[in-house]
Every structure is written in structure tokens, then in C-alpha cells.
Amino acid sequence: MSQTDQFSSRWGIILASLGMAIGAGNLWRFPRLAGQYGGTFIILWILFLFIWSIPLLLAEFSIGKKFKKGVIGSYAQLAGKKYTWMGFFITICTLGIAFYYSIVTAWALRYLGFSVGNLFSEQSLSEKLTANPEYLNQFWNTISNGNWITVGLYILNVLLGVFVLSKGIQKGLEKANRILIPSLFVLLLIIAAIALNMDNGVLGLEYMFSINWQDFSNSRIWIEALTQSAWSTGAGWGLMMTISSYSRKNEEVTLNTFISAFGNNTASLIAGMAILPAVFALAPSYEGAVSYLQSGNQALTFTIIPKLFSTFQGGGILSVVFFTALFLAAFSSLLPMIELFARNLNDLGLTRKQTMTRVVIFFIIFGFPSAYSLDIFTNQDWVWGVGLIVTGLFILFAVVKSGAKEFKEKLVDEDSDFKISTQYFVICMSGNIVLALFLIYWWLSQGYSEFPWFNADGNWNFFDVYSNASILTQWIGVMIIGFFMNKFLYNQFAAKK
Amino acid sequence: MSTSAIIGMIVTLGIVLGGFVYFLSMAIRNESKKKD
Numbered sequence: 438m439s440q441t442d443q444f445s446s447r448w449g450i451i452l453a454s455l456g457m458a459i460g461a462g463n464l465w466r467f468p469r470l471a472g473q474y475g476g477t478f479i480i481l482w483i484l485f486l487f488i489w490s491i492p493l494l495l496a497e498f499s500i501g502k503k504f505k506k507g508v509i510g511s512y513a514q515l516a517g518k519k520y521t522w523m524g525f526f527i528t529i530c531t532l533g534i535a536f537y538y539s540i541v542t543a544w545a546l547r548y549l550g551f552s553v554g555n556l557f558s559e560q561s562l563s564e565k566l567t568a569n570p571e572y573l574n575q576f577w578n579t580i581s582n583g584n585w586i587t588v589g590l591y592i593l594n595v596l597l598g599v600f601v602l603s604k605g606i607q608k609g610l611e612k613a614n615r616i617l618i619p620s621l622f623v624l625l626l627i628i629a630a631i632a633l634n635m636d637n638g639v640l641g642l643e644y645m646f647s648i649n650w651q652d653f654s655n656s657r658i659w660i661e662a663l664t665q666s667a668w669s670t671g672a673g674w675g676l677m678m679t680i681s682s683y684s685r686k687n688e689e690v691t692l693n694t695f696i697s698a699f700g701n702n703t704a705s706l707i708a709g710m711a712i713l714p715a716v717f718a719l720a721p722s723y724e725g726a727v728s729y730l731q732s733g734n735q736a737l738t739f740t741i742i743p744k745l746f747s748t749f750q751g752g753g754i755l756s757v758v759f760f761t762a763l764f765l766a767a768f769s770s771l772l773p774m775i776e777l778f779a780r781n782l783n784d785l786g787l788t789r790k791q792t793m794t795r796v797v798i799f800f801i802i803f804g805f806p807s808a809y810s811l812d813i814f815t816n817q818d819w820v821w822g823v824g825l826i827v828t829g830l831f832i833l834f835a836v837v838k839s840g841a842k843e844f845k846e847k848l849v850d851e852d853s854d855f856k857i858s859t860q861y862f863v864i865c866m867s868g869n870i871v872l873a874l875f876l877i878y879w880w881l882s883q884g885y886s887e888f889p890w891f892n893a894d895g896n897w898n899f900f901d902v903y904s905n906a907s908i909l910t911q912w913i914g915v916m917i918i919g920f921f922m923n924k925f926l927y928n929q930f931a932a933k934k
Numbered sequence: 935m936s937t938s939a940i941i942g943m944i945v946t947l948g949i950v951l952g953g954f955v956y957f958l959s960m961a962i963r964n965e966s967k968k969k970d
Binding site for chain 2: 447480483643689695854855
């Protein structure tokens with residue numbers, strides 16, 4: 438590996454890990470969950486950071502650093518030839534997310550343009566909403582379904598990501614994150630400072646940090662806390678494995694992972710301390726604020742926040758700041774997702790240019806359906822979002838199979854500035870396998886669709902956005918393809934030097 | 935703000951933000967030691 442194919446310093450890899458972890462989920466998902474479940478959720482979210490996310494991230498960092506290949510190749514080398522298809526599943530699952538996640542960057546850009554346009558418009562957003570209360574809902578419906586400008590912006594963002602990454606790790610990914618991450622933290626702090634100074638803003642903090650002890654018996658909060666921690670830190674995605682495959686020879690593992698995980702949670706807390714106070718300060722009533730917070734991710738971010746910001750002087754500028762932060766967060770996470778794909782293609786012996794050309798083609802083809810249809814977007818979010826529990830399970834399996842104790846002592850501790858307890862690591866690895874299996878069972882048993890398996894006509898309910906049938910068909914489809922291509926995948930991605 | 939919310943906020947920020955600053959400063963210290 439040439440010197441330019443690795444991070445130039447420890448700070449380069451830390452910023453890339455932070456960029457990977459801090460994404461749209463910190464700004465649009467965490468505040469909603471913190472608002473919905475309050476302090477009980479936050480305690481459990483911190484607990485799962487230690488139990489689930491940090492051990493998995495440590496494992497991923499160590500695997501990437503040791504084998505220096507893409508996810509398929511690194512995974513196969515740790516787990517063994519027979520299990521290459523599991524690495525393939527992890528790759529496809531994260532790519533499945535990347536294909537629709539890139540649409541969020543397009544939405545953020547559209548709302549950024551919308552906010553800037555309102556600043557210079559003769560009629561303010563508040564006046565437009567008085568004339569037509571459905572104005573924001575109509576705008577959201579227009580841009581999220583069958584809109585070619587959104588599709589165009591989505592392609593533009595992919596091209597921008599590919600342009601950055603085509604410059605390589607040091608001049609591309611590392612340089613971009615040196616700008617993106619500090620800017621994002623500054624913008625979040627600005628929003629938090631403004632929101633906390635609003636009248637009634639403190640009510641948002643009270644709501645966020647109040648603990649209702651009875652809520653600990655609500656299993657849904659436990660699941661939401663675990664999934665938010667896993668999805669937000671990037672544990673189990675294979676992204677940390679990709680980033681660390683570009684690490685320097687003696688790169689520190691434990692401390693770098695802790696900085697990434699705690700940095701991500703810090704960003705989430707700042708976002709929560711910005712959005713919740715703003716919602717409580719600007720909503721017409723306390724009950725109104727609570728109902729806004731429980732209205733779902735997309736509604737909160739794209740219809741309620743612009744509406745709330747339109748109600749006070751200077752809200753237009755705050756809206757611009759918020760959507761700039763959302764774009765930066767989403768884009769900084771999109772970069773490693775693209776890199777995950779590129780890293781696997783690099784293992785095939787392709788040049789960086791050839792790799793990036795293929796990345797663009799794949800993203801345009803497979804991302805287009807989600808960019809064009811909100812239903813497909815929602816389905817893919819559901820299928821591959823829940824799929825991250827399976828990918829986490831596969832990584833845990835590989836570590837336990839190779840011997841969790843030896844793995845920890847040889848790979849995690851090798852160059853670490855400080856060491857965590859081996860017992861803690863081993864217990865988390867084994868215990869999380871049980872937890873992951875329970876979680877998959879729990880998700881499927883919930884049956885979010887009216888017809889989770891078969892529709893009213895008795896047919897396999899594949900085309901329902903939220904059905905178990907859709908989830909399992911797509912998961913098993915990918916696993917079968919991986920299973921039958923196992924030998925080919927191993928020879929192409931793992932065996933080559 | 936209620937007392938329990940204030941305690942909750944201090945503990946949360948102490949663990950998360952405190953942890954982030956602690957680990958970051960440890961890395962900075964270790965890097966400067968390596969340079970020396």
C-alpha cells in the first residue's frame with residue numbers, strides 16, 4: 438500500500454471515523470427518540486454504547502487494520518473461506534443503505550435551497566403558511582415523489598462524493614473531513630445556543646432529561662435505544678472496517694474507537710439540545726410540542742422544523758444553518774459508504790478511476806428507485822436498517838469463531854494506548870450474539886405491517902413497504918446469491934494479494 | 935427545570951461529553967509524547 442493510500446495521521450482516521458458516525462440520524466432521529474422517550478431512553482442509549490456499539494466498533498477497526506482489504510476480503514480472512522458470503526451480505530446491506538441514504542443529502546440540499554429562497558422572497562414563509570397551511574406538506578410531497586430535481590441533486594451528490602474520493606484517502610476523504618466535521622460541530626452549537634436562549638426552550642431540556650422509572654419496563658424503549666446506538670455509531674456496518682483498512686501500520690485501536698463513539702454521541706446530544714428546546718419554545722402549546730416530536734423522522738425534519746423556525750424573527754437564517762448542518766452530516770457519512778463499495782472493487786485489481794466509474798453507475802441505477810419514490814425509500818430504509826442487526830451478528834460470529842479472547846489480545850490490544858478488560862470484550866461478543874438473535878425475532882414478531890407475511894388474498898406480501906415478507910425475501914435473496922457465489926467471492930476478494 | 939432533570943442532564947453530559955473530551959485529550963497527550 439502506498440503512503441497516499443493511508444491516512445496521514447491519527448487525526449485523519451479519527452475525523453474519518455467521526456464523519457462516518459455523525460450523520461443525518463444524529464439530527465433527525467436522535468432528537469425525535471429523545472423527545473419521545475425522555476431520559477429513560479438516554480440512559481439506555483448510553484448503556485448500549487458500552488455493551489453493543491463500542492465492542493463491535495473495536496472488532497471492526499481491528500479486522501480492517503489487520504487484513505487491509507475491503508469488507509468481503511477482510512471478513513473472509515477472519516471468518517474463513519466458507520463464510521465469505523457473510524461478508525458479501527454485510528457489503529450489500531450497507532450498500533442498500535447507501536443507495537437510499539444518498540437521497541437524504543439531496544433532500545437536505547433542496548431544503549437548504551428552499552430556506553435560502555425564503556430569505557430573499559418578498560413573501561415570508563410565515564405569510565405563505567398563513568395563506569396556505571398545507572404549503573410545507575405540499576412542498577415535501579412534491580420533492581419526495583417523482584421529482585426530477587431531487588433525482589438530479591441526488592446524482593450530483595454522488596458525483597461530488599466520487600470526486601472527493603477519487604483524489605484518494607489523504608487528499609480526498611481526510612481533507613474533506615477536516616472541513617466537514619469541525620463545521621458541523623460549530624453549526625450544531627450555534628443552533629443549540631439560539632434554541633436554548635428562546636423562551637420556554639428549557640422545557641425541551643426538562644423533557645429530554647426527565648426520567649420516568651416505569652418506562653424501563655417498556656421493551657420498545659430498550660430496542661429503540663439499542664438500534665439508535667448501533668445505527669448512529671455505525672457499529673456493524675463494515676464502515677469502520679473500511680476506514681481502518683487505510684490505517685497506518687501501528688495505528689492505535691481502542692482510544693481511536695472510543696473517540697469516534699463518544700464524539701458521535703456528543704453530536705447527538707448537542708442536536709437534541711438544539712432541536713427539543715426549539716420545538717418546545719416555538720410550538721403553540723406543551724401538548725403541541727409533544728405531538729410534533731412524535732410525528733416521525735421525516736415529518737419532524739422537513740415539515741415541522743421549517744414551520745417552527747418561520748414563527749420567529751431570524752428563523753429563516755436558523756433554517757439555513759440547520760439544513761446546512763443536515764447536509765454536511767449526511768454527506769460526511771455518505772463518503773465512507775461510497776468508499777466501502779470502492780474498497781471492495783479495489784480488491785478486484787481495478788484502478789481508482791475504474792472503481793469510481795463503476796461506483797457512479799451502480800449508485801445511479803440502484804439509488805434511482807428510492808430517489809423517485811418515497812415508498813421504495815421507506816421500504817429500503819426498513820429492510821436494510823433492520824438488516825444491520827444481521828450484519829452485526831455476522832461480525833460477532835466471526836470474532837467468536839476466531840476466538841474472542843485471542844482476537845482481543847492480539848488484534849485489539851496490539852497497538853492500543855489503553856486497554857479495556859478482556860473479560861468485558863469476550864462477554865459482550867458472546868452475549869451480543871444472543872441479543873442480536875432476540876432482536877431479529879422481536880422485530881419480526883412485531884409485524885409492523887397489517888399483513889406481515891401474506892396479504893388479504895393469501896399471497897406472499899412482498900410488495901408491502903413494512904412487511905416481514907419483504908424484509909426476509911430481500912435478505913434471503915442476497916444470502917442465497919452470496920452463498921452460491923461463495924467460492925468466486927473468496928477467490929476474487931480475499932485470496933488475491 | 936426539575937431536580938431530577940438537572941441531575942439527568944449533568945450525569946449524561948458528564949459521561950458523554952466528559953468521555954469525549956477525556957479520550958480526545960488522552961490522544962493529544964499521547965501524540966505529543968510520541969513527538970518528544
